[in-house]
Amino acid sequence: MLTARSEESDRVAGLRIGADDYVIKPFSPRELVARIEAILRRRRSASPMIDPTLRFAHLQIDPDRREVYVGDQAIDLTATEFDVLLALARRRGRVLSREQILDLVWGNNFYGTDRVVDVYVGQVRRKLEAVAGVPLIQTVRGVGYKFIDAAV
Numbered sequence: 001m002l003t004a005r006s007e008e009s010d011r012v013a014g015l016r017i018g019a020d021d022y023v024i025k026p027f028s029p030r031e032l033v034a035r036i037e038a039i040l041r042r043r044r045s046a047s048p049m050i051d052p053t054l055r056f057a058h059l060q061i062d063p064d065r066r067e068v069y070v071g072d073q074a075i076d077l078t079a080t081e082f083d084v085l086l087a088l089a090r091r092r093g094r095v096l097s098r099e100q101i102l103d104l105v106w107g108n109n110f111y112g113t114d115r116v117v118d119v120y121v122g123q124v125r126r127k128l129e130a131v132a133g134v135p136l137i138q139t140v141r142g143v144g145y146k147f148i149d150a151a152v
Contacts, residue, residue, distance in 0.1 A: 002027070054089050056149035058132040061089055070131040077127060080105065084120045085128075088137060088147035097144040121145050 001019035003010070011022045020039050023032060054061040060069045066082055068075040077085065087104040088096060096104075098114040101121075110116075121137060128136050136149045 002032075054086075055152045056089070056092070056136075057152060058134060058149050059089070059128065059136060061086060068128075070128065073131050075127055075131060077124065081120055081124050081127070084117070085124050085147075088145060089149075092147045092149070092151060095140045095144050095146045100144065117145075 001014045001022045002025065003014070003022070004025045005011075006024045011024075014022045021035050023035060052063050054063070058070055061067075062069075063086060066079075068077055068082065068085065083105045084101060087101055098117040101117045102110055102114055105120075125135070125137050136147060138146050138148045140146060
């Protein structure tokens with residue numbers, strides 16, 4: 001928390017509501033950077049390294065590296081194609097409407113038709129199925145799409 005309020009009660013209240021640190025103005029930029037680095041070090045050491053890779057029967061998705069594999073073969077996806085696939089895969093078996101996919105992938109900054117989702121889903125399907133040989137994304141007519149590859 002960065003503030004001009006310097007009373008002890010303000011500092012205590014700030015820390016109690018969730019602040020990791022409380023820096024009072026005026027402050028040294030070097031000190032601020034050092035405090036931020038210390039917090040980041042503590043967070044890294046406190047959390048165990050968790051493999052974020054999503055593994056399915058035909059597909060592996062590494063969100064950190066933004067890589068997709070069918071078996072040992074890397075699948076070349078655009079940034080938006082990757083985001084569409086990741087949104088569906090993270091919700092495996094659940095039907096997502098076009099609007100839900102728009103919100104997850106494009107956020108509130110999208111202006112256009114929701115049919116753009118159909119285009120991207122089609123491109124992802126074509127690329128995955130060409131290698132996997134089986135459908136991995138199912139259309140639920142009148143509702144949306146769902147990722148159907150089996151979990152491992």
